[in-house]
Amino acid sequence: MLFNSIQFLIFFPIVVVIYFLIPKKVRYIWLLLASYYFYMGWNAKYALLLLFSTVVTYLSGLALEHVKNKELDEPAKRRGMKICVAVSFTLNLGVLFWFKYFDFAIDNLNMILSKLHITLLNPSFDIILPVGISFFTFQALSYTVDVYRGDIKAEKNFLKYALFVSFFPQLVAGPIERSKNLLKQIEKEHSFDAGKFCDGIYLMLWGYFLKMVLADRLAIVVDTVYGDIPQYGGMYVVVATVFFGFQIYCDFAGYSTIAMGAAKVMGFELMENFNAPYLATSVADFWRRWHISLSSWFRDYLYIPLGGNRKGKARKYLNQLIVFAVSGLWHGANWTFVIWGMLHAVYQIIGDMTKGLRGKAAKLLGLNPSSTANRIVKIVVTFVLVDFAWIFFRAESLSRALMAIKSIFTVFNPWILMDDSLYTLGIGRRSFSVMLLGLLLLMVVDLFKSKGISVRQKLQMQDGWFRCAAVCVAVWFIVTVGIWGSAYNEASFIYFQF
Amino acid sequence: MNRRKLIIRGVVILVVTCLMLELTAYVLRRNTGYEKNQEFYRSDEEYDVLFFGSSHVTMGVLPMELWRNYGITSYNLANQGQTIPADYWLLRAALERKNPSLVVMDVYTLYDEQKYSVIEYVHSSFDPMPMSATKVQAIRDLLPPENQMDFLMPFSIYHNRWESVTKDYFERELSPQKGAYENNEVGVPFVEPVPEIDMSAVADTGVTETTNMQYMRKAIELCQEKGVPILLVAAPFNDETYLAEWTNGAEQLAEEYNVPFVNGAAQGMLNTMSDLYDRGHMNSSGARKWTNYLGEYISSNYDISDKRNDAAYQSWNEDYQAYREYKVQELNSVDDLNALLMLLYDKEWSACISVRAGCEKFGDDWFTALVSNAGSCAGAGEANVPGDNTQNYFCIIDNKAGQVTEHIGSGEAAEFTTSFGTLGYSLDGDGNTMLTLNGSTDTTMLQTQIVQEDQSADEAEDAGQQGLIGVQVWVFNHDTGEVLRYSMF
Numbered sequence: 001m002l003f004n005s006i007q008f009l010i011f012f013p014i015v016v017v018i019y020f021l022i023p024k025k026v027r028y029i030w031l032l033l034a035s036y037y038f039y040m041g042w043n044a045k046y047a048l049l050l051l052f053s054t055v056v057t058y059l060s061g062l063a064l065e066h067v068k069n070k071e072l073d074e075p076a077k078r079r080g081m082k083i084c085v086a087v088s089f090t091l092n093l094g095v096l097f098w099f100k101y102f103d104f105a106i107d108n109l110n111m112i113l114s115k116l117h118i119t120l121l122n123p124s125f126d127i128i129l130p131v132g133i134s135f136f137t138f139q140a141l142s143y144t145v146d147v148y149r150g151d152i153k154a155e156k157n158f159l160k161y162a163l164f165v166s167f168f169p170q171l172v173a174g175p176i177e178r179s180k181n182l183l184k185q186i187e188k189e190h191s192f193d194a195g196k197f198c199d200g201i202y203l204m205l206w207g208y209f210l211k212m213v214l215a216d217r218l219a220i221v222v223d224t225v226y227g228d229i230p231q232y233g234g235m236y237v238v239v240a241t242v243f244f245g246f247q248i249y250c251d252f253a254g255y256s257t258i259a260m261g262a263a264k265v266m267g268f269e270l271m272e273n274f275n276a277p278y279l280a281t282s283v284a285d286f287w288r289r290w291h292i293s294l295s296s297w298f299r300d301y302l303y304i305p306l307g308g309n310r311k312g313k314a315r316k317y318l319n320q321l322i323v324f325a326v327s328g329l330w331h332g333a334n335w336t337f338v339i340w341g342m343l344h345a346v347y348q349i350i351g352d353m354t355k356g357l358r359g360k361a362a363k364l365l366g367l368n369p370s371s372t373a374n375r376i377v378k379i380v381v382t383f384v385l386v387d388f389a390w391i392f393f394r395a396e397s398l399s400r401a402l403m404a405i406k407s408i409f410t411v412f413n414p415w416i417l418m419d420d421s422l423y424t425l426g427i428g429r430r431s432f433s434v435m436l437l438g439l440l441l442l443m444v445v446d447l448f449k450s451k452g453i454s455v456r457q458k459l460q461m462q463d464g465w466f467r468c469a470a471v472c473v474a475v476w477f478i479v480t481v482g483i484w485g486s487a488y489n490e491a492s493f494i495y496f497q498f
Numbered sequence: 499m500n501r502r503k504l505i506i507r508g509v510v511i512l513v514v515t516c517l518m519l520e521l522t523a524y525v526l527r528r529n530t531g532y533e534k535n536q537e538f539y540r541s542d543e544e545y546d547v548l549f550f551g552s553s554h555v556t557m558g559v560l561p562m563e564l565w566r567n568y569g570i571t572s573y574n575l576a577n578q579g580q581t582i583p584a585d586y587w588l589l590r591a592a593l594e595r596k597n598p599s600l601v602v603m604d605v606y607t608l609y610d611e612q613k614y615s616v617i618e619y620v621h622s623s624f625d626p627m628p629m630s631a632t633k634v635q636a637i638r639d640l641l642p643p644e645n646q647m648d649f650l651m652p653f654s655i656y657h658n659r660w661e662s663v664t665k666d667y668f669e670r671e672l673s674p675q676k677g678a679y680e681n682n683e684v685g686v687p688f689v690e691p692v693p694e695i696d697m698s699a700v701a702d703t704g705v706t707e708t709t710n711m712q713y714m715r716k717a718i719e720l721c722q723e724k725g726v727p728i729l730l731v732a733a734p735f736n737d738e739t740y741l742a743e744w745t746n747g748a749e750q751l752a753e754e755y756n757v758p759f760v761n762g763a764a765q766g767m768l769n770t771m772s773d774l775y776d777r778g779h780m781n782s783s784g785a786r787k788w789t790n791y792l793g794e795y796i797s798s799n800y801d802i803s804d805k806r807n808d809a810a811y812q813s814w815n816e817d818y819q820a821y822r823e824y825k826v827q828e829l830n831s832v833d834d835l836n837a838l839l840m841l842l843y844d845k846e847w848s849a850c851i852s853v854r855a856g857c858e859k860f861g862d863d864w865f866t867a868l869v870s871n872a873g874s875c876a877g878a879g880e881a882n883v884p885g886d887n888t889q890n891y892f893c894i895i896d897n898k899a900g901q902v903t904e905h906i907g908s909g910e911a912a913e914f915t916t917s918f919g920t921l922g923y924s925l926d927g928d929g930n931t932m933l934t935l936n937g938s939t940d941t942t943m944l945q946t947q948i949v950q951e952d953q954s955a956d957e958a959e960d961a962g963q964q965g966l967i968g969v970q971v972w973v974f975n976h977d978t979g980e981v982l983r984y985s986m987f
Contacts, residue, residue, distance in 0.1 A: 006647065192501065430661045464507065479657065481660060483658075486645070
């Protein structure tokens with residue numbers, strides 16, 4: 001079930017109330033049951049995959065612990081442990097490959113074979129991607145590596161471990177939690193904490209605002225333009241691409257924030273997944289702020305094992321290309337995602353290579369690197385680069401992405417920013433205004449965040465009844481103005497056809 | 499904050515938020531269904547007759563006309579696109595709260611298989627119905643699962659209307675028509691033959707059992723179980739052959755259950771030049787004819803008393819006044835000569851029509867049919883615009899006296915006695931008809947005063963200068979002599 005569904009709004013309060021009513025010792029079992037019920041809301045059969053990944057990584061943890069404690073010489077121990085890790089990775093990534101990348105691989109193989117005039121392979125599998133498989137697979141694998149590295153001890157209690165992999169708030173779209181953080185919290189018994197409870201509610205409301213009021217509204221405009229690029233060229237594509245940058249941010253950050261809030265209501269602290277990413281002053285900075293749980297996963301479990309920046313510049317650049325290409329593939333089985341990822345690597349490589357040159361140029365021009373103006377320029381340039389890359393992320397295919405880019409440079413129609421053309425893209429003037437005001441609010445909140453000011457904390461300091469009123473208004477606003485329910489078509493209602 | 503305090507605050511937040519959303523839902527809800535049917539669900543009133551059916555009934559049966567002429571209290575629960583399965587559920591919900599003396603159901607969708615036509619129409623029918631077990635059953639039965647939530651919680655579909663909120667959203671009024679919808683337009687008469695519709699299945703093999711037929715059976719059985727008489731009807735419209743075939747099934751069904759069936763199409767009561775909005779639907783002239791036909795039938799065949807002089811039903815007389823005001827508003831809102839002439843088919847008022855010599859309306863069959871139709875409302879003789887366009891034509895339709903007077907000449911002054919006073923007739927220098935009422939010179943300029951109110955001075959001047967005024971129409975309150983509407987065309 002989705003967070004913005006009626007089912008979840010019924011499911012969540014029931015889970016929370018029962019969670020706090022039952023004895024602390026069995027609460028994790030209740031959460032485990034709730035998490036599997038939550039996941040089975042999509043497809044009950046795929047809960048078996050979740051279970052499979054859980055069993056494999058749980059056993060790999062026990063096996064690693066067993067090998068570690070065995071009286072063997074160091075190389076044999078290492079070898080044994082590596083085998084455990086390899087088995088866990090092979091099985092988990094094998095399942096992920098089968099469900100997510102098999103068709104993509106076959107398509108590419110067919111393309112190569114057809115060039116060699118060899119008969120094509122015709123796979124007859126109709127594979128449906130299980131929801132959240134990339135998220136829970138990576139979370140489970142991080143546990144295997146953490147046990148291997150000795151960062152944590154293997155979990156003996158299977159049910160607790162199963163809850164770590166399946167914890168419903170972050171099961172299908174992150175944050176991808178680390179065993180060091182979440183497993184330890186599962187071990188602990190949680191008492192009801194009114195402060196955390198309220199804070200969790202505020203987080204959830206902010207998440208719903210981002211998702212329902214902003215992301216889903218932006219999506220209408222973006223889908224209209226990207227659905228018909230030949231008709232909507234030039235400035236329409238620019239506007240839609242800027243909106244898509246905010247759509248994906250609001251959508252993803254919205255989901256993560258609801259997840260954090262839902263977990264916090266029950267006393268769990270999940271890691272922050274987004275930290276004002278569009279205030280980043282470089283692409284590298286962007287990746288320290290965007291989908292933090294995934295980028296840190298790649299840093300810890302891929303970039304550093306590949307050698308990171310310890311083996312010279314050339315190797316560092318190669319590592320960056322590999323990591324970002326894999327990151328792109330993680331997002332989806334399509335070359336558009338690979339190119340999106342590699343573009344980010346190229347940005348950073350060029351940035352690194354020209355760092356000295358840029359510094360000299362700034363000195364020559366007498367620019368103050370710490371001035372606000374310089375910072376604003378950097379933020380804008382970073383946004384432009386990141387947003388340009390989003391074109392590949394959003395377009396259905398490479399050819400569509402190239403068509404969109406070509407259209408930006410060949411179709412001249414800047415007047416659409418001034419006349420009422422933008423109100424014909426699926427949302428009207430009022431809806432458009434709400435969207436822009438909402439984005440302004442988001443940027444203000446992000447600005448406060450970057451200055452270390454938490455709006456939530458400020459709210460917590462207010463009088464209780466003021467906070468109650470704020471919650472009432474927020475719920476009312478989101479439910480009324482948010483995009484949900486059946487699409488309302490005034491025309492079909494008004495049209496009096498007999 | 500302790501747990502108790504938190505629970506109290508939680509409850510307060512829940513209650514206040516729900517109230518805010520309820521208020522918002524009230525403002526944002528789509529009003530079509532509410533303004534039509536909310537009175538039925540809101541009041542404790544009992545009705546003699548309840549009508550069910552599709553748009554043919556919504557536009558064809560006027561409860562207030564039934565009250566005015568027969569003293570029958572009724573409510574029109576039909577709706578556009580409403581199928582018999584929807585009728586059945588509405589009937590079931592209605593019989594849970596009301597005890598009518600008669601249920602009238604139209605058979606139009608008898609041969610349909612689908613349980614609903616257009617989802618928005620189902621909203622109109624069911625949104626005003628208060629939540630109940632029957633409503634939930636109806637929604638589950640009629641609609642696909644993906645649409646059911648929209649009916650259980652209509653706010654899920656209407657909340658997006660915040661984008662179009664205007665002053666009107668805060669000024670919700672109930673319709674004074676007791677569920678009917680009068681259509682005040684005249685459809686262009688159809689000269690093309692009615693397209694053939696393949697009803698061979700019906701003609702050859704008799705009744706084909708359809709989903710809608712099954713629900714009609716359930717409706718009849720429900721009424722019989724509750725001891726409420728049911729009358730099946732087929733509203734008249736312009737496809738008489740089609741309707742005759744269509745009604746075969748209804749006749750057989752009525753026979754099977756021993757319930758009466760009235761085939762409106764077989765009565766030949768409609769004039770296709772004046773009584774239709776389009777090929778399939780009556781306008782208010784046609785609706786008055788069909789309603790009065792039903793009134794006669796019901797009064798003669800059922801034990802339903804005339805309540806017009808019953809003190810307990812005084813509120814119906816008050817409601818009728820509100821309905822009358824609505825009709826006067828409508829009379830003044832139409833800007834088309836044909837529509838205005840069509841609205842003259844109403845015993846509520848009397849009218850005068852003058853046509854200038856040489857006007858193209860002489861010999862216009864459609865115009866003649868509309869004037870004739872208006873005259874037929876008076877009940878005694880008909881107005882017949884002569885084909886000779888060399889003379890001026892003047893006609894008085896006195897509905898109170900039940901009399902039609904026609905005057906043809908070169909413009910000689912004349913006087914006519916009517917139920918609302920003595921009308922003085924003459925022509926002014928431009929050849930326009932001038933009227934006086936009871937010799938009063940105050941009313942000599944009657945028309946020009948109203949012209950200034952109805953039309954801009956420029957328009958009136960243009961019309962006068964160019965000598966374009968061919969037809970003049972006066973509508974009188976025949977009790978007071980007040981002019982309700984004057985227009986020149």
